[in-house]
Amino acid sequence: EDEFSSLQKELKDxxxxxxxxGISTLMFYKLMMLAKEIKLKSLKIKQKSFVMEFAxxxxxxxxxxLASANVSGLKINFDTTKNMRLTFSSNDExxxxxxxxxxxxIKLLNHFMPK
Numbered sequence: 001e002d003e004f005s006s007l008q009k010e011l012k013d014x015x016x017x018x019x020x021x022g023i024s025t026l027m028f029y030k031l032m033m034l035a036k037e038i039k040l041k042s043l044k045i046k047q048k049s050f051v052m053e054f055a056x057x058x059x060x061x062x063x064x065x066l067a068s069a070n071v072s073g074l075k076i077n078f079d080t081t082k083n084m085r086l087t088f089s090s091n092d093e094x095x096x097x098x099x100x101x102x103x104x105x106i107k108l109l110n111h112f113m114p115k
Contacts, residue, residue: 004030020099027102034109041083043105049074049089050105052112059084060112071111072104 008026012018018026028045035043039058044051054060065086069076072088079085088108090101 024098024102027099027106031102031105031109034106034113038109038112038114040109043109045101045105048101049087050101052086052088052108054084054086056083064112068108068111071108074104 004026008018008023011022031043031045035052038060039055040052041055041058042051042053044053065078065084068086073091074088075091077087077089079087088104
C-alpha cells in the first residue's frame with residue numbers, strides 16, 4: 001500500500017467519506033510526485049487530456065513508449081518537434097471526469113517508472 005492510499009484511508013477514518021475535490025487533490029499530488037520521480041520536464045492536465053513532456057536527457061526507452069499505447073484506452077499523440085511530448089486524450093466513446101483522467105495519468109506515469 002503506497003503512502004497516498006494510506007493517507008486516503010486515514011482521512012476517511014478521521015473525517016468520513018472524502019468528497020471528489022479531496023480525492024482530486026490527493027491524486028494531483030500523487031501525479032506531481034510520480035512526474036518528478038520519472039524526471040518529466042512537464043506534466044499538463046487539461047479538461048479532457050494530459051501532456052507528458054520528457055527532457056532530452058531523460059527519454060524513456062522505445063519499447064516503453066510503444067507499450068504506452070496499450071496501457072490506457074486514451075488516444076495518444078507523439079510529438080518530437082522540440083522534446084518528446086505525449087498527449088493522451090479521451091476519444092469520443094470515453095467521457096472522462098477529472099478523477100478518471102487523473103487515474104489514467106497515474107496509470108501511465110506508473111508505466112514509465114523505473115523497474
